[in-house]
Amino acid sequence: MARTEVATLPTTSVPFLDATLYIPPNETPEQRSARLKAEEQAKHASDEIDALLNLERARIKAETSTGRKHTLLLLGQSESGKTTLLKQFQMMHAPKTFNDQRASWKAVIYLNVLNTLRTLLISLRDEPTLRSPEFESLLEISSQLATFEDTVAAKLVESGQFERPQPNSTKVYMRKRPSLDFLKFRRSSSSSTEGSAWPASPELDSCLETANQVLTAHLAEIKRLWEDPMVRSYLTGQHQEDWRSFFLNDIDRILVPGYMPTDSDILRCRIATIGITEHKFNLGSRSLFRKNVDNVEWTMYDVAGSRGQRHAWAPYFEDATAIIFMAPLSGFDQYLNEDMTVNRVQDSYELFTKICRNRLLQKTEIVLFFNKMDILQEKLNFGKQISDYVPSYGSRPNDLENAKKYFCSHFEQTFHAHNKTGRSLYVHFTSVVVSLSLCMFLMNSY
Numbered sequence: 001m002a003r004t005e006v007a008t009l010p011t012t013s014v015p016f017l018d019a020t021l022y023i024p025p026n027e028t029p030e031q032r033s034a035r036l037k038a039e040e041q042a043k044h045a046s047d048e049i050d051a052l053l054n055l056e057r058a059r060i061k062a063e064t065s066t067g068r069k070h071t072l073l074l075l076g077q078s079e080s081g082k083t084t085l086l087k088q089f090q091m092m093h094a095p096k097t098f099n100d101q102r103a104s105w106k107a108v109i110y111l112n113v114l115n116t117l118r119t120l121l122i123s124l125r126d127e128p129t130l131r132s133p134e135f136e137s138l139l140e141i142s143s144q145l146a147t148f149e150d151t152v153a154a155k156l157v158e159s160g161q162f163e164r165p166q167p168n169s170t171k172v173y174m175r176k177r178p179s180l181d182f183l184k185f186r187r188s189s190s191s192s193t194e195g196s197a198w199p200a201s202p203e204l205d206s207c208l209e210t211a212n213q214v215l216t217a218h219l220a221e222i223k224r225l226w227e228d229p230m231v232r233s234y235l236t237g238q239h240q241e242d243w244r245s246f247f248l249n250d251i252d253r254i255l256v257p258g259y260m261p262t263d264s265d266i267l268r269c270r271i272a273t274i275g276i277t278e279h280k281f282n283l284g285s286r287s288l289f290r291k292n293v294d295n296v297e298w299t300m301y302d303v304a305g306s307r308g309q310r311h312a313w314a315p316y317f318e319d320a321t322a323i324i325f326m327a328p329l330s331g332f333d334q335y336l337n338e339d340m341t342v343n344r345v346q347d348s349y350e351l352f353t354k355i356c357r358n359r360l361l362q363k364t365e366i367v368l369f370f371n372k373m374d375i376l377q378e379k380l381n382f383g384k385q386i387s388d389y390v391p392s393y394g395s396r397p398n399d400l401e402n403a404k405k406y407f408c409s410h411f412e413q414t415f416h417a418h419n420k421t422g423r424s425l426y427v428h429f430t431s432v433v434v435s436l437s438l439c440m441f442l443m444n445s446y
């Protein structure tokens, strides 16, 4: 397959003007002084970030120089499945911690349900043909649902494990603050072998209880709305995030009194990673990446994958033993949340290319996970045509085997084109929410 075909994937280049460099015409003295002050603050913040990154680099170097520590980086775009893979590792190698935290995940699952309901109501609001009695009835309780969502988010933030952009944000996704805190956060994050359940909060429990009562009282409407074929067909065209449907499909089970999240619920719930989190595993004695590893500690770094946060990855490159790069192929018909002009598979490909050609990573083993294969299969079964979104796919058969072959060959080509040191590429097609034996397989197969 000719390598030039990649160029016909949807383009991602968008003009970008940095607001801090923009000087408005006819700038008043007050505007000028405010602009200069903002520039000074931006420079100060940037210097501070550089200083913190240098410190972090020195710390990692000191830890790895003993040879007793190996570093594994989980890289990939947002929602590619990095944290989900980490949870799989925790299930396998830190089962006590995983079980201790089980009950705590209930709050995140409720947050996912409340947020999905709110997103659903918002997206149907402007579609008069889809406004049913169920919709009208749920609209009446929407502000109550939003209050629950906000309270659950606030209480999770108070637990110290999560953040959100601004204290009074109406957004319920807890995302990284654009601040220096990612390093602070990384240091304070608990390692998976030592972590414990998040602190209990009576206010959070009481909010979940009330939310449960309201949702249960409206369960029939929620289900009728969610199962309405016209609504489903409308949502399919909206390219919603993959994780959203899971908890609404299972809402009866989640609202049952005494509900305790299952392994699968924990793997499927979604919370964006903030900054970089560090997790330690002792894998005993085994052969890994062609090295005989004997009681060496593995430190796994799970990073935030959205574009604005990728600059924080660099300090971890120099001493990385291996990278697991997650590229979800199911994203062929989706766009980045942070830039709706950028196709997700195209973004993964470009990011992977940057990783392959990074000078600091030339000796780092790369494991490539083409993830979310279950969702890709569902989309192809549903009749979605890859060539509608990736014109260079052309007239190839629109099936799983051909899609795997097509995308894999592009990623392999870019790897080989930038492979100056003869390192190997290990490719796997995965669905990290379902393959429970994956980690065992990974740990034993190199």
Ligand SMILES: Nc1nc2c(ncn2[C@@H]2O[C@H](COP(=O)(O)OP(=O)(O)OP(=O)(O)O)[C@@H](O)[C@H]2O)c(=O)[nH]1
Pocket: 076, 077, 078, 079, 080, 081, 082, 083, 084, 085, 242, 243, 267, 268, 269, 270, 271, 272, 273, 274, 303, 304, 305, 306, 371, 372, 373, 374, 375, 430, 431, 432, 433, 434
């Ligand atoms: N069906 C399915 N869902 C998956 C798969 N992998 C991940 N998910 C879901 O996709 C959502 C996003 O996964 P995360 O692991 O949070 O993604 P991430 O790469 O850590 O994202 P950031 O933290 O934003 O960088 C979660 O709800 C996961 O359960 C998969 O293979 N199949």
Ligand SMILES: [Mg+2]
Pocket: 082, 083, 084, 271, 272, 273, 302, 303, 304
């Ligand atoms: Mg994550």
